[in-house]
Amino acid sequence: MHEMSLCEAIAGVVARxxxxxxxxxxxxRIGHLRQVVxxxxxxxxxxxxxxxxxxxxxxxxxxxxxxxxxxRCGTQTxxxxxxxxxxxSCESTDVTVxxxxxxxxxxxxxxxx
Amino acid sequence: MGRFHRHPDGTAHPHADHDVGDHxxxxxxxxxxxxxxxxxLSENDRVAEANRRDLAAAGVRSVNLMSSPGAGKxxxxxxxxxxxxxxxxIGVLEGDIATSIDADxxxxxxxxxxxxxxxxxxxxxxxxxxxxxxxxLGRLPLGEIDLLLIENVGNLVCPAEFHVGEDAKAMVYAxxxxxxxxLKYPVMFRAADVVVVNKIDLLPHLDFDLDRxxxxxxxxxxxxxxxxxxxxxxxxxxxxxxxxxxxxxxPGRPGExxx
Numbered sequence: 001m002h003e004m005s006l007c008e009a010i011a012g013v014v015a016r017x018x019x020x021x022x023x024x025x026x027x028x029r030i031g032h033l034r035q036v037v038x039x040x041x042x043x044x045x046x047x048x049x050x051x052x053x054x055x056x057x058x059x060x061x062x063x064x065x066x067x068x069x070x071x072r073c074g075t076q077t078x079x080x081x082x083x084x085x086x087x088x089s090c091e092s093t094d095v096t097v098x099x100x101x102x103x104x105x106x107x108x109x110x111x112x113x
Numbered sequence: 114m115g116r117f118h119r120h121p122d123g124t125a126h127p128h129a130d131h132d133v134g135d136h137x138x139x140x141x142x143x144x145x146x147x148x149x150x151x152x153x154l155s156e157n158d159r160v161a162e163a164n165r166r167d168l169a170a171a172g173v174r175s176v177n178l179m180s181s182p183g184a185g186k187x188x189x190x191x192x193x194x195x196x197x198x199x200x201x202x203i204g205v206l207e208g209d210i211a212t213s214i215d216a217d218x219x220x221x222x223x224x225x226x227x228x229x230x231x232x233x234x235x236x237x238x239x240x241x242x243x244x245x246x247x248x249x250l251g252r253l254p255l256g257e258i259d260l261l262l263i264e265n266v267g268n269l270v271c272p273a274e275f276h277v278g279e280d281a282k283a284m285v286y287a288x289x290x291x292x293x294x295x296l297k298y299p300v301m302f303r304a305a306d307v308v309v310v311n312k313i314d315l316l317p318h319l320d321f322d323l324d325r326x327x328x329x330x331x332x333x334x335x336x337x338x339x340x341x342x343x344x345x346x347x348x349x350x351x352x353x354x355x356x357x358x359x360x361x362x363x364p365g366r367p368g369e370x371x372x
Contacts, residue, residue, distance in 0.1 A: 017149050035300040
């Protein structure tokens with residue numbers, strides 16, 4: 001149901017930008033820290049897009065890895081398995097999330113009129 | 114940055130698999146492609162900001178209370194109302210998928226309670242969003258409230274994504290839920306300003322490793338305030354209430370609150 005709510009929100013953003021024009025593709029960018037399951041999101045989109053006024057509209061997901069910068073030693077770490085916000089080099093938790101929080105509609109493609 | 118997408122016919126493939134012809138027409142003209150770069154939840158966040166403004170204008174501070182089902186939010190709320198009622202005027206916005214059971218449990222404790230059933234959403238929403246909270250705010254006497262406690266729907270995933278205009282996010286976590294949940298549900302644990310570790314009266318009967326849980330929590334949210342409590346016995350409730358009172362701030366502060 002989480003992904004269904006997000007589909008509704010995505011469709012709302014699309015509607016504000018596309019108006020009445022038919023849309024063939026929506027590109028979203030989602031960071032790994034957002035706990036969104038891409039397969040569940042695309043499945044929800046397939047089920048729901050037609051009912052939200054977006055028939056034949058493909059959802060494309062740009063998946064962004066989670067990376068943190070260490071304030072102590074300057075190393076940048078990509079978080080792979082667990083979402084532990086710590087430096088992979090010196091293990092300091094004084095880190096800043098650089099990427100991974102993305103949660104945006106990037107662009108739309110309008111269908112041929 | 115990996116890319117893949119799925120077509121209506123069910124096939125899925127990486128973006129690079131497309132031949133150029135498949136995407137022709139829009140990149141050259143630029144007219145068929147619209148750059149958006151807008152947060153997916155921007156509309157929710159806009160309504161959340163309106164809630165925040167309305168609450169601030171009425172002098173109300175608010176806390177979004179989240180947990181999985183059965184972690185003890187409502188029991189903790191009852192204790193909280195009993196403890197804080199003498200010093201703070203409390204309102205409760207109670208989110209529930211279908212029933213008024215939780216709201217009924219708060220009756221007679223002197224709080225203004227507004228129930229928001231979320232069943233009208235798509236298949237029953239599993240969280241409160243800013244618009245639902247806005248509808249609930251309209252049924253509360255905001256001018257007579259110092260602190261609004263927003264009891265979210267029991268769920269470890271969705272409520273964390275939807276800001277509702279709160280000043281702080283609190284999470285209730287029961288020791289019966291195991292040590293690994295901060296790693297499995299990092300969004301909510303990261304979002305929480307405070308985590309109430311509830312049901313600690315059960316620790317002698319469980320294999321729960323409190324230190325391991327706290328290490329996992331610190332891994333995803335090193336800055337979170339942690340309060341160990343038992344809503345059943347009352348242990349830790351005073352510390353939780355002091356934290357809440359800190360969010361509420363001193364009552365009657367000039368310019369911020371009407372007495």
